[in-house]
Amino acid sequence: MNEFADAPDSARRTILKGAVAGGLVGLGLSGLPFPAYAAADAKEWPQEAFKQKSEVDALKALYGKTVEASDKVSLDAPEIAENGAVVPIAVASTLPKVTGIAILVLENPNVLAAAYKIPEGTEAAVSNRLKMAKTSKVVAVVESNGKLYSASKEVKVTVGGCGG
Amino acid sequence: MASTIRVRAVASGDTTEVQSLIRHPMDSGFVKDRSGKLIPAHHIEVVQFDHGGKTVFTALWGPAVSKDPYLKFKFKGGKKGDDLTISWVDNKGASDSLVAKIQ
Numbered sequence: 001m002n003e004f005a006d007a008p009d010s011a012r013r014t015i016l017k018g019a020v021a022g023g024l025v026g027l028g029l030s031g032l033p034f035p036a037y038a039a040a041d042a043k044e045w046p047q048e049a050f051k052q053k054s055e056v057d058a059l060k061a062l063y064g065k066t067v068e069a070s071d072k073v074s075l076d077a078p079e080i081a082e083n084g085a086v087v088p089i090a091v092a093s094t095l096p097k098v099t100g101i102a103i104l105v106l107e108n109p110n111v112l113a114a115a116y117k118i119p120e121g122t123e124a125a126v127s128n129r130l131k132m133a134k135t136s137k138v139v140a141v142v143e144s145n146g147k148l149y150s151a152s153k154e155v156k157v158t159v160g161g162c163g164g
Numbered sequence: 165m166a167s168t169i170r171v172r173a174v175a176s177g178d179t180t181e182v183q184s185l186i187r188h189p190m191d192s193g194f195v196k197d198r199s200g201k202l203i204p205a206h207h208i209e210v211v212q213f214d215h216g217g218k219t220v221f222t223a224l225w226g227p228a229v230s231k232d233p234y235l236k237f238k239f240k241g242g243k244k245g246d247d248l249t250i251s252w253v254d255n256k257g258a259s260d261s262l263v264a265k266i267q
Contacts, residue, residue: 028240039251039261040212050226086230103240108228109194118220123179127236130229131192161230164192 002125050112053103055139058112061153062102067141070149072096075140077155084161090127091151095144098124102143107136131161135152169262173248180242180266182213182221184250185234192227208233211252215242215266242266 004029049061059067076090091101102115113130124142132138132155139152168187173180187207193205211223218240242248244266251261 012183028247039249040210040253040259042192042209042221042255042257045209045224049185090236105228110226113226114229115224115253117219119218119220120239122220122237123237127234128223129234131230133194161228162192 001120020118021084051109052111054061054126055106055111058104062115063143066150067148067150073140073149073151075151075153077138077153080156083157083159084132084159086129087132088129093142095142095149097145098142101126102141104139105136108133132157133162134160168260169250171250171264173264173266175242175244175266178240181238186233186252188228190231190233202259206256207252208252209262214249215246
């Protein structure tokens with residue numbers, strides 16, 4: 001039943017923060033002595049990318065590349081967001097070998113809002129909800145075959161998402 | 165102890181659609197409380213979804229992701245009855261995880 005007991009890659013034994021290990025045991029994963037499952041790891045978080053103030057800098061920090069526009073990236077966002085604290089945004093792409101999707105809100109204090117890693121076998125699409133400080137261009141970036149492609153849309157915000 | 169994670173994973177043919185809702189304040193660090201003090205940033209940094217010993221999706225979130233964040237994505241290879249594991253860690257080092265069954 002417990003496939004983690006067969007986890008073949010001992011390199012995946014990550015030293016888990018006590019809280020995570022405790023959380024897993026507390027979930028009743030039966031306390032069986034299985035190899036430490038590598039849960040979400042804060043070391044993966046691209047700290048520098050999330051600090052950047054411009055699209056170019058954020059993408060350079062995140063992917064080390066520059067981007068070109070593509071009509072094969074679709075960005076679904078409202079024309080007018082009535083509540084800037086919760087703006088539903090979806091990105092999808094028909095580009096091949098997509099490995100990442102990033103969403104930037106250019107008028108936010110830090111432009112990168114979210115980034116996603118897409119392993120092989122996972123669809124190049126994501127739906128999420130983001131905060132927008134004010135009316136802004138939203139840029140969806142897709143990493144495909146090692147290159148970056150984007151689509152953008154201006155989203156009007158009537159009530160800002162930074163609690164203002 | 166209730167998990168912060170609610171997930172619905174439904175397999176349809178070869179594709180599993182996953183929707184998750186995680187209870188978390190996702191404080192951006194830009195909002196002030198009633199006394200005028202900034203509420204420090206407190207947000208999830210990484211969310212990971214695993215199936216069959218393999219990571220099928222990773223979310224890297226900044227403070228601009230909305231409170232009680234919602235996520236939807238799809239992956240291939242899951243089938244009804246399989247386990248899907250979701251785990252997250254935030255900028256304060258707190259974390260949670262959940263194993264759900266694909267429906």
